[in-house]
Amino acid sequence: ACSSYRLRDALHPLWQSPLSIPGGTRQSPINIQWRDSIYDPFLKPLKISYDPTTCLHIWNNGYSFLVEFDDSADRSVITGGPLENQYRLKQFHFHWGAINEWGSEHTVDSKVYPAELHLVHWNAVVYPTFEEAVMEGNGLAVIGVFLKLGEHHEGLQMLVDALPAVKHKDTVIEFDVFDPSCLIPSCPDYWTYAGSLTTPPLTESVTWIIKKKPIEVDENQLEAFRMLLFTSDGEEEKRMVDNFRPLQPLMNRTVRSSFQ
Numbered sequence: 001a002c003s004s005y006r007l008r009d010a011l012h013p014l015w016q017s018p019l020s021i022p023g024g025t026r027q028s029p030i031n032i033q034w035r036d037s038i039y040d041p042f043l044k045p046l047k048i049s050y051d052p053t054t055c056l057h058i059w060n061n062g063y064s065f066l067v068e069f070d071d072s073a074d075r076s077v078i079t080g081g082p083l084e085n086q087y088r089l090k091q092f093h094f095h096w097g098a099i100n101e102w103g104s105e106h107t108v109d110s111k112v113y114p115a116e117l118h119l120v121h122w123n124a125v126v127y128p129t130f131e132e133a134v135m136e137g138n139g140l141a142v143i144g145v146f147l148k149l150g151e152h153h154e155g156l157q158m159l160v161d162a163l164p165a166v167k168h169k170d171t172v173i174e175f176d177v178f179d180p181s182c183l184i185p186s187c188p189d190y191w192t193y194a195g196s197l198t199t200p201p202l203t204e205s206v207t208w209i210i211k212k213k214p215i216e217v218d219e220n221q222l223e224a225f226r227m228l229l230f231t232s233d234g235e236e237e238k239r240m241v242d243n244f245r246p247l248q249p250l251m252n253r254t255v256r257s258s259f260q
């Protein structure tokens with residue numbers, strides 16, 4: 001899988017864009033080498049409190065499908081973990097492959113998962129707007145959750161059932177009650193490191209919190225992701241697959257673990 005993954009990398013046009021921004025020293029995603037990560041006993045448990053009624057809509061933005069939240073108040077927030085402030089949930093989205101052999105952005109000891117969930121939060125304590133937070137080193141906190149092929153996921157199925165309505169780029173559907181904590185493993189273990197957005201503008205503003213345990217989803221649910229399109233209605237159809245960025249150099253960074 002590794003070699004085909006590297007080969008796929010070289011062939012895929014979409015992600016040929018700059019492997020890292022000029023001068024980038026903290027780019028994402030990275031390979032997490034379990035044995036090189038440092039257990040930090042001072043890392044707190046991550047505290048997640050989401051209000052399901054803050055859910056607004058699902059939107060195909062031509063890269064992925066985003067589930068967006070009302071972030072006008074501190075109603076869906078995370079705190080603790082490696083974070084010094086409380087961060088507000090803005091949106092979550094996924095990255096996946098054309099086949100189950102690849103799809104995730106981060107890897108663990110070079111193991112690739114078929115998909116990866118990103119829950120994007122911003123530091124509304126320090127920054128007045130999300131747009132400003134995106135440009136600041138401590139502006140964003142993204143929880144990464146790996147998806148592996150296995151049992152049917154009840155919570156995810158609510159999302160999957162709505163996907164046909166956002167098949168084309170720039171389509172949106174109202175989605176008014178959803179609790180994304182059903183997509184986060186109950187095991188508290190995570191890795192954390194300083195990184196970046198994995199899609200343009202690739203800004204180095206993300207504290208990554210990568211959950212050690214994956215969630216299980218079934219083949220039909222992964223296939224539902226793959227029937228989405230990068231293209232707008234009326235354009236020549238291009239299936240939305242392989243929407244992940246190649247691995248970036250670790251450079252002078254340490255990955256910390258919340259567990260021994």
Ligand SMILES: COCCCN1C=C(N)c2cc(S(N)(=O)=O)sc2S1(=O)=O
Nearest residue numbers: 118120131134142196197198199200201
């Ligand atoms: C003013 O907004 C600028 C754009 C900001 N965003 C756009 C992304 N492509 C993006 C990618 C993200 S990822 N894949 O690193 O989680 S989070 C995120 S985002 O924070 O929602």
Ligand SMILES: [Zn+2]
Nearest residue numbers: 093095118198
């Ligand atoms: Zn992402």
